[in-house]
Amino acid sequence: MNTIHILHADGISAAGNTPQDAVKTFYDAAQPFRIPSHFNYKDLKLGVIDGLASEPGQSRAFALIQRLCSRLPALPPNTRLYLATTVGAIDILEQAAADEKPDCTSLLLQEAKRLTHCQDAILVAAACASGQTATAMAMRALSLNHCKYALVIGIDITSEFVTGGFASLRAYSKTIAHPYDVNRDGLLLGEGAGALLLSQDDASQSLGELISAFESCDASHITAPDLTGETLAALINRTLDDAHLTPNDIGGIIGHGTGTVFNDASEIAALNRVFATPRPLISIKGNTGHTLGATGVLQIVYALQFLKHGQLPPQAGLTTPAQGAEGFVSTKPQPLQSNLVLSLNVGFGGLNSTILLQSK
Amino acid sequence: MLLVKQQKFIETFAEADIKAVKSQCGLRRADHFTALATTAIKLTFPEQFPSFLPADTGLIVTSSFGPHRTVFAMLDDILDYPEDQMLPTKFSHSVHNAVASYLGTILGLKGPAFAISNFESPLVEALKLADTLLTANLCPQLLLLAIEEHALLTQSLPTLYPERYPSEPKEAAAVFLLESSSEPAAVVLQPNDSQDGVFGLPVEQSNALLETPLPYTIALT
Numbered sequence: 299m300n301t302i303h304i305l306h307a308d309g310i311s312a313a314g315n316t317p318q319d320a321v322k323t324f325y326d327a328a329q330p331f332r333i334p335s336h337f338n339y340k341d342l343k344l345g346v347i348d349g350l351a352s353e354p355g356q357s358r359a360f361a362l363i364q365r366l367c368s369r370l371p372a373l374p375p376n377t378r379l380y381l382a383t384t385v386g387a388i389d390i391l392e393q394a395a396a397d398e399k400p401d402c403t404s405l406l407l408q409e410a411k412r413l414t415h416c417q418d419a420i421l422v423a424a425a426c427a428s429g430q431t432a433t434a435m436a437m438r439a440l441s442l443n444h445c446k447y448a449l450v451i452g453i454d455i456t457s458e459f460v461t462g463g464f465a466s467l468r469a470y471s472k473t474i475a476h477p478y479d480v481n482r483d484g485l486l487l488g489e490g491a492g493a494l495l496l497s498q499d500d501a502s503q504s505l506g507e508l509i510s511a512f513e514s515c516d517a518s519h520i521t522a523p524d525l526t527g528e529t530l531a532a533l534i535n536r537t538l539d540d541a542h543l544t545p546n547d548i549g550g551i552i553g554h555g556t557g558t559v560f561n562d563a564s565e566i567a568a569l570n571r572v573f574a575t576p577r578p579l580i581s582i583k584g585n586t587g588h589t590l591g592a593t594g595v596l597q598i599v600y601a602l603q604f605l606k607h608g609q610l611p612p613q614a615g616l617t618t619p620a621q622g623a624e625g626f627v628s629t630k631p632q633p634l635q636s637n638l639v640l641s642l643n644v645g646f647g648g649l650n651s652t653i654l655l656q657s658k
Numbered sequence: 659m660l661l662v663k664q665q666k667f668i669e670t671f672a673e674a675d676i677k678a679v680k681s682q683c684g685l686r687r688a689d690h691f692t693a694l695a696t697t698a699i700k701l702t703f704p705e706q707f708p709s710f711l712p713a714d715t716g717l718i719v720t721s722s723f724g725p726h727r728t729v730f731a732m733l734d735d736i737l738d739y740p741e742d743q744m745l746p747t748k749f750s751h752s753v754h755n756a757v758a759s760y761l762g763t764i765l766g767l768k769g770p771a772f773a774i775s776n777f778e779s780p781l782v783e784a785l786k787l788a789d790t791l792l793t794a795n796l797c798p799q800l801l802l803l804a805i806e807e808h809a810l811l812t813q814s815l816p817t818l819y820p821e822r823y824p825s826e827p828k829e830a831a832a833v834f835l836l837e838s839s840s841e842p843a844a845v846v847l848q849p850n851d852s853q854d855g856v857f858g859l860p861v862e863q864s865n866a867l868l869e870t871p872l873p874y875t876i877a878l879t
Contacts, residue, residue: 339741391733420783421775423754438790462741463749515762515771521750647759649771
């Protein structure tokens with residue numbers, strides 16, 4: 299795969315309205331979760347975005363993508379759009395009365411195409427791995443000259459549908475998200491949106507570079523990951539081999555780290571298989587909540603900030619590292635060992651995604 | 659260029675076939691969408707199913723509406739039950755790529771696996787993605803499934819949106835086993851405004867896919 303340049307990187311989450319705002323949240327290890335105002339499930343706190351209101355009958359997702367797209371640079375003609383989301387504008391269906399015609403034409407892909415004027419568009423629905431999967435698709439299309447520019451948008455909102463779904467799975471923490479902590483007991487959801495404009499050209503405008511990406515499937519369960527970590531480890535090794543790198547070349551890792559017992563155990567097992575010497579590791583979900591389809595894109599957006607600062611923030615929610623995570627995670631900021639960051643994204647059904655990026 | 663090694667279009671699913679596949683693959687809890695998808699694969703490869711592909715085969719599932727029957731059933735449950743009494747199985751099946759994970763597990767596929775969605779041209783977008791993955795050598799071959807299920811949403815579309823859906827989208831599946839090829843194309847797929855063929859293709863291009871003898875190559879423009 300050819301090196302792909304990141305020409306624009308933007309993100310909105312509970313951590314901050316801009317990547318620069320979010321940096322303070324990350325380095326303070328703050329966890330700005332609160333009870334949402336648009337619905338309430340047993341006072342469960344979520345990673346809610348400030349000031350995100352939608353008109354009655356309109357989707358919160360529309361308000362979010364409009365805010366994100368209002369900050370895009372002018373897009374070159376024929377930019378291909380990759381939209382990553384799990385449930386899109388699901389709140390429209392939640393709001394519609396039984397005798398109302400649901401506004402199904404006003405769906406998130408249509409809205410994204412309208413805002414960006416991208417006619418060539420694809421929606422990637424790979425559950426929680428959607429964001430990085432869409433980014434990897436864009437990287438390959440660019441490498442093969444199937445397009446010259448690609449815009450990747452990852453977005454998901456907090457909704458009754460998903461909140462109820464994860465409640466039925468008993469997936470929530472009783473307190474707060476504790477990724478990679480020995481006492482972790484579940485996740486907290488969040489909402490977010492991230493955008494990356496990518497190209498093989500325009501190196502002079504590059505904010506950072508994407509150098510390798512791969513995907514795989516655990517082929518083991520409809521929701522749970524492979525707890526041995528073997529498949530994810532194999533994918534990480536393949537990613538490193540493709541870039542002619544060794545594990546010691548990696549400066550830091552942005553993990554998927556949801557805070558659930560199984561996901562984090564699987565990831566820790568995989569990382570221990572690959573890295574004989576631990577590398578600095580963080581999950582942004584301790585600060586943003588699990589933003590589902592947005593998380594993969596946000597991980598890359600925020601990784602660029604961490605590379606700029608030369609260190610990973612402390613792991614929010616961490617008190618005592620889980621067994622196997624010692625040496626990887628820390629309650630303090632960790633200097634990056636190089637300018638290379640590995641980002642991991644894992645989805646329901648054992649979908650694994652890895653992306654390697656480096657600072658310019 | 660894409661080489662189509664095997665393909666099948668299925669427009670009628672017999673209950674007996676679905677039942678047999680559910681029994682064979684332990685799909686007792688799987689939803690209708692997953693059962694249809696698995697049946698489509700079995701009908702395409704009846705002799706060799708389920709262990710007929712190497713583990714590094716890629717997988718793409720494409721659909722305009724996905725498991726909408728399950729999604730709307732989940733929405734109904736939100737109205738009828740407290741959130742923590744909703745069925746976790748139903749939520750899991752409402753995830754668009756659930757069928758990809760089911761197929762990966764049943765067929766033993768550990769290569770790249772994707773679910774994508776597009777209203778206008780789900781099959782063309784999936785073929786484009788397949789072309790990218792195969793050209794980039796991410797997998798030596800790829801199984802592509804285009805699938806739609808028939809339920810209240812698709813039944814209602816001609817009434818709700820006649821300008822886009824003059825008739826109900828059918829319950830149907832198309833299965834392709836693909837490799838990369840440098841041979842001249844036998845079929846050229848080029849998007850245009852007409853989408854009256856299978857899975858959003860123009861009729862004449864859809865007919866070309868249905869009528870060209872196997873194996874054949876596809877070019878995408």
